[in-house]
Amino acid sequence: MKIKTYNKISKKGLNLFPVNYEVGDALEAADAILVRSATLHDIPFDPELKAIARAGAGTNNVPIDRCNEAGIVVFNTPGANANAVKELVTAALIMSARPIYPAIEWLQSLNETADFDKVVEKGKSNFIGPEIAGKRLGVIGLGAIGIKVANLAVHLGMEVYGYDPYLSVDNAWSLSTRVIHAKKLEEIYKKCDFITLHVPETKDTKGMINTETLQMMKNGTRLLNFARGGLVEANDVIAAVEKGKLAAYVTDFATPAMLGRKNIYPLPHLGASTPESEENCAVMAVNQLTDYLENGNIVNSVNLPNVSMERSGHARVVCVHRNVPNMIAQITNVLSAAGINIANLLNKSKGEMAVTLVDIETTAANIKGELEAIDQVLKVRIIE
């Protein structure tokens, strides 16, 4: 198998690939891609490409529609970097309230003088900022990161409102009962002193922070965006900071127009940049990719369902296809016409996509082409 890497991926993960795999950033005709934030939107996919693993959470850098058309499985690593982001958001919360960054800048600009201590003590009155305890925090998106941020903020003494209409049952179990359920986004915008975004960038969330929504916020709201730049209309946020509607905007996703501006604190997408989360993401991505390439099993895919089946029989047929009627019958017809006995079969679907795993008891010569010829079959592999 050839694995093409984009971005720097932790060695701890890369070392887990079987020794006969070729791994590198200059490979052609790869069987799989391992990526972090590099965009794959303009990259043509080779016919050999079977899977893409995003070592991280957000998959808006991957053209999911194009992957669906080609039967390419896209994985991510849910929660693997959530603690790293939570810790940086905690720093950002405090940075948005207490003018730590301008205070350091000012101090760094001072020269050595005899009255240095006096200058420092006098100057500090320019850098007063409120405490976060007792203030209201709105958390938009209660997934792996949002939950950790919300729970920690409760412990820091904040009154926390959470908004997520798609909250999963598992996540609901992990959420502090002290987090107040906001049923509408407007409730967060209107009530909160601090707002933090933890939703993926999708067609529903793109540009959700704009002049209209900023207008609903209290004067002096502090906004944190460690999710994606596209969630905010950059010019509207800049204007809101200039007018004081936002007292601060701290973001991992700055635009050039945001640089050098008072009360905008940009970071260079550092949320997941800890050795721990880089390792966690790489290990998870490599394990998931290897299990798919070796066994056709799927765990944590964003476009295909989870399927895991113990290997049995002589070989495994992996068919990625559209979720339409009559697929299992057509696949098994090809096998029975070739006189192949089935040892085990598993079929699952997710949205418009589906996958069928069939363990067969004899060799599968010549059936690949026939399976590929079935209408709505997108990718076929036979793993001996």
Ligand SMILES: NC(=O)C1=CN([C@@H]2O[C@H](COP(=O)(O)OP(=O)(O)OC[C@H]3O[C@@H](n4cnc5c(N)ncnc54)[C@H](O)[C@@H]3O)[C@@H](O)[C@H]2O)C=CC1
């Ligand atoms: N700054 C950084 O380095 C990092 C940024 N991220 C970003 O943070 C996002 C969230 O990450 P995780 O918490 O790990 O993902 P997650 O998938 O665990 O959580 C996302 C949550 O957003 C909710 N959601 C989706 N659409 C929504 C909507 N329209 N309104 C409200 N809630 C909605 C989902 O129900 C889910 O609970 C990622 O998609 C990524 O864009 C993630 C990791 C690192």
Ligand SMILES: O=C(O)C(=O)COP(=O)(O)O
């Ligand atoms: O996991 C995510 O969604 C991130 O934004 C982290 O990106 P990175 O892997 O640090 O380039």
